[in-house]
Amino acid sequence: MIYKILPDNLRGAADRAVDFLRNDRGVANFRSEEAIDADLQYRPTAHGISPEKYVVAIEVQDRPDMAVLDSAVLDCAARSLPVKLFVVFPEPATPWPERDVEQIHQRGVGAIEVRPTTPVVLREALPLSLFGYRLDRRLFPRKFRGTLLDAENALRSNNPPHGCSILYQEIEDLSRKLIRKTKNKKLWRKLKAGEKASKLDLDTGAWEKVLELFEDVYIVNKKKVPDLTANLIHRIEATTSYRNQSAHKPKTTQERRDRDREIRTRFESAADLLLDIIKVLTQV
Amino acid sequence: MVEVSAEEARLEQIPVDRIHRNPENPRIIFRGDELNQLLKSIRIRGVQVPVSVYKEGSKYVLIDGERRWRCSLKLNRKTVPALVQRKPDTLTNLLLMFNIHALREQWDLLTMASKLPAIVSLLERRKGSRPTESEISDETSLKRSTIRRCKLLMDLPEHYIDDILTELKKPKNEQKLTEDFFIEMERGLKTVERAMPNAFPLGDKDRARQILIKKFRMGIIDSRIHFRNLPKIARADEVDERTRLRALAEVFKDNKYSLAAAYQDSVAELYTEKDILTRISSLAARIEDLEPDELDDALRAQLAALAKRINALLEGSDDI
Secondary structure, eight states, rough: OOOSSHHEEEEEEEEHHHHHHHHHHHOEEEEEEEETTOOOOOOOSSSOHHHHHHHEEEESSSOOOOOOOHHHHHHHHHOOEEEEEEEEEOOOOOOOHHHHHHHHHHOOOOOEEOOSSEEEEEOOOHHHHTTOOOOOOSSSHHHHHHHHHHHHHHTTTTOOHHHHHHHHHHHHHHHHHHHHHHHTOOOSSOOOTTOOOOOOOOOOOHHHHHHHHHEEEEEEETSSTTTTHHHHHHHHHHHHHHHHHHOOOOHHHHHHHHHHHHHHHHHHHHHHHHHHHHHHHHHH | OOOOOOOEEEEEEEEGEEEETTTTSSSSOHHHHHHHHHHHHHHHOOSSSOOOEEEEEEEEEEOOOOHHHHHHHHHOOOOEEEEEEEOOOOHHHHHHHHHIIIHHSSOHHHHHHHHHHHHHHHHHHHHHHOOOHHHHHHHHOOHHHHHHHHHHHHHHHHHHHHHHHHHHHHHGGGOSSSSHHHHHHHHHHHHHHEEEEEEGGGOOOHHHHHHHHHHHHTTTSOOOOGHHHHHHHHHHHHSOOHHHHHHEEEEEEESOOOHHHHHHHHTTTHHHHHHHHHHHHHHHHHTOOOOOOOOHHHHHHHHHHHHOOOHHHTTTTSSO
16 A cells, blocks of 8 residues: 555555454455545545445554554544544564553453464454444443443443343343332232232233333332332333344445434433433332 | 745745755755654644745745645645745756754754765855865854764665665664664774774775674674774874784674773774873863862872872882
């Protein structure tokens, strides 16, 4: 490829990283030192488009550091740009300290070391469109933090919708528990004359049906459980439709961007909802 | 000095993508850590000082401001402020860059050294005779000492130039075989070559150079300043030539004998004496100006102690 500003001594490493991503990962349409997005204050050394419609960008440097990239990463995250960014560097005589590489990864950036035989991915790049999500695990009781970590890891991996699914599963389990608990505590209204009790199993019945039953037939005592509002039940119901949606494959980077933005919003909303359910559970 | 037609230049905002680097720019190394500082500044404040370019067809060629241009491109800026000048001829183009850059920032010596032969040749063609060091200095704004340092580098065999280039690409604090290292070593070797050429192994200066580099890499020579011992040894005619030859020959052998040891074993005593003589002369001149009533107690006590030590030394007493 033709580079205008990349130092001569790094051009070989850049070309080899491009070839590697092209042949091993199907990244196509590589361009050198061109803008990813007109308004982004950053041009990578090269970038192409992956089959999943992510922009795969490389920043070729003589060492793994973030000096050039910190603000670019923040911009990508803030603007939900579907970018996977790798720092590429030639193999040094003595390996760079592990913590240097890890620090890069903590910011969502991958690391590729170009060795004489082949480039090696030391850390995978995370989609920066998903990276800037809002979630503070410390707000949750300890027993939920492991699940949340799993969800975060899935979100940042190659299967972001799975991150949401993990949270939806937890929401389902907790909402069933909540409904059962309110029933056991006799917080449901009494049946009217002639009204028959539902035979729906609260643990195994279809989740949507259980929620409908809870919302339409039974009303909890608002004074005892003030945060168990109709709004909360609607929010739980809304997740059931997302959960069953099958993800279509984005055809363009714009679709990928919209999709990731939606997944990020869903993930944040699901985490918020989970926290609200946990809070209500303590009131029951 | 080259005349820069600044009055004819006009200030414009020009697209970053239409700018190209100047093929004559001697500066070939842009260290990442140095660029990053500028990158931060431009990200926050933009390009405050216009770059200088000349127009060539539909593109613009940089005369000054390559780092600003590189950073602007990296930051995906659409345009950059530029002073657009008339296209200079080859010599003026080269001299412009020397005058603009060399006066303002610390260029790597090799950067300048690599372009000096071209400048000398173009100046020679212009004036019809080989330019003197002073004339080169006037045209390029480089100090004559800098020109001499450049010349030392350019006289090195080519593979050493490659070594320096490799080294220059590293951050400054990681550079070992630096330009200064080679300049110190070459100065020393040059004096030895003139004063005691038979000190080189089989008369081979490059072999001596290789040994010195190896010893530096191994830490046997632990500071490039120690190369200054080479001329001191080679030029100390007061010391027996065989002693000096032996020390130098040993230094130029593949062993663990250091330059500091060679100095110690051959001429250290002479230079210590010379040093003492210089200091005594200086002290004597200062004392000459003193009147007895100007001496305070502390100075009087120090002088008395010194007089006692000098007397004891002259009388051959061990009690000093």
